Amino acid sequence: MSALTVDGLHKSGGDREPLVAVTAYDYTFARLADEAGVDILLVGDSLGMVVQGEATTLPVTLDHMVYHTRCVSRGRSRALVVADLPFRAYKASPAQALDSAARLMAEGGCEMVKLEGGRPMVETVAFLQERDIPVMGHLGLTPQSVHQLGGYRVQGRSPDQAAALVEEAMDLERAGARALVLEAVPREVARRVTESVDIPVIGIGAGPDCDGQVLVLQDALGLFEGLQPRFAKRYMDGAGAVRDALGGFCREVRSGAFPADEHSFE
Ligand code: KIV
Ligand code: NA
Numbered sequence: 001m002s003a004l005t006v007d008g009l010h011k012s013g014g015d016r017e018p019l020v021a022v023t024a025y026d027y028t029f030a031r032l033a034d035e036a037g038v039d040i041l042l043v044g045d046s047l048g049m050v051v052q053g054e055a056t057t058l059p060v061t062l063d064h065m066v067y068h069t070r071c072v073s074r075g076r077s078r079a080l081v082v083a084d085l086p087f088r089a090y091k092a093s094p095a096q097a098l099d100s101a102a103r104l105m106a107e108g109g110c111e112m113v114k115l116e117g118g119r120p121m122v123e124t125v126a127f128l129q130e131r132d133i134p135v136m137g138h139l140g141l142t143p144q145s146v147h148q149l150g151g152y153r154v155q156g157r158s159p160d161q162a163a164a165l166v167e168e169a170m171d172l173e174r175a176g177a178r179a180l181v182l183e184a185v186p187r188e189v190a191r192r193v194t195e196s197v198d199i200p201v202i203g204i205g206a207g208p209d210c211d212g213q214v215l216v217l218q219d220a221l222g223l224f225e226g227l228q229p230r231f232a233k234r235y236m237d238g239a240g241a242v243r244d245a246l247g248g249f250c251r252e253v254r255s256g257a258f259p260a261d262e263h264s265f266e
Contacts, residue, residue: 004039004080006112006134009179009200012211019212021082021202022220025051025068029217030075038079040202042214043069043110045084046143049226050218057143062089062100069108082136083110087144090115094127101133114181116142118168122175129176137172139165139193140206141184152227154205156185165189166196173197181214182206184231205231 012018021040024030025047033041047068048060062085069083083104090097101113113128114136115121125135140155149155156162162185169180179200182190187207194201194210203210218224219232223239252258 003078006080006178009080010211011194011198011200018210019200019202021212021214023047023050023214023217024072024075025217026071027075030072030079030081033217034076034079039212040214041072041076041079041081042114043072043081043083043108044216045086046216050216050224056146058087058146060086062086062103065089066103066108069104069110073109080112081108081110082112082114083108085113085115090124091117091120094124097124097128098131098133101128101135105133112136112178114138116144118164119171122171125172125175125177129178134178135176136179136181136202137169137177138181138183139168139172140182143183152184152229154184154186156189162186162189162192166193169193169197169201173199182210184229205229 009019010016019039020037021042022033022038023044023046024033024041025043030041043065045057045060045065047064048054048057065083065086069081073081085097085100089100097115104110104113112134115124116138118139125137128135141152143152146152156165165185172180177199179202180197181202181204182193184205187209190203190206191209200211202212202214204214215232219228220235221238222234222236223242225239249258
């Protein structure tokens with residue numbers, strides 16, 4: 001398979017398969033996910049929680065994001081690398097967003113940046129897009145708004161909220177967004193949003209009718225034992241596997257079974 005470009009992002013349906021995205025924060029896992037056939041490696045600011053151990057994504061800095069984006073870019077050969085603009089690095093003005101996005105692309109090596117928010121971000125999306133920065137929007141549960149939203153909960157449940165989500169998706173598309181993430185909304189609302197725009201909608205906790213799906217790596221691998229939302233399907237018991245493996249290492253060192261002759265130099 002040839003490398004995926006921003007232009008190659010597509011709606012699903014007909015003979016087009018859904019897009020597959022997973023978060024990545026380092027070289028080793030970026031490589032494995034790329035080799036497994038993942039289309040999009042998202043350097044998510046979720047790294048604040050799953051890498052840094054913070055309670056929210058808010059403390060993540062632009063320097064952190066540039067560093068992890070660089071690590072991920074080195075591990076990919078085919079997947080598209082998308083990096084999150086972190087909380088403090090884009091909301092002040094379109095110019096601030098441009099400076100931050102340019103660093104993620106030039107220093108981090110990503111092809112696209114993601115930012116959270118609807119109407120308030122329309123001007124910024126257009127500003128970036130016109131200056132050669134492909135943008136992915138993010139609507140629904142936007143984790144950087146956790147304190148405004150009063151917690152991590154499903155969005156768009158009321159008819160008014162659902163209609164507003166559809167409007168905001170269309171506004172972002174008109175502004176030039178090339179794709180959207182839609183997080184934690186009822187599947188019927190996600191279907192409406194997906195049908196209302198010509199850009200691909202990548203869902204997380206948004207049901208099966210989106211154009212693609214994204215999961216946080218540590219959730220998909222069963223490694224993260226903190227907050228575990230209903231939509232975070234675990235494809236392996238990574239935490240158990242890691243504890244077993246390292247427990248074996250502990251036992252063998254303490255019993256003297258490791259290192260054996262084959263691990264030692266004469
Ligand atoms: O930061 C992140 O991991 C994300 C995805 C869950 C969409 O924004
Ligand atoms: Na994020």
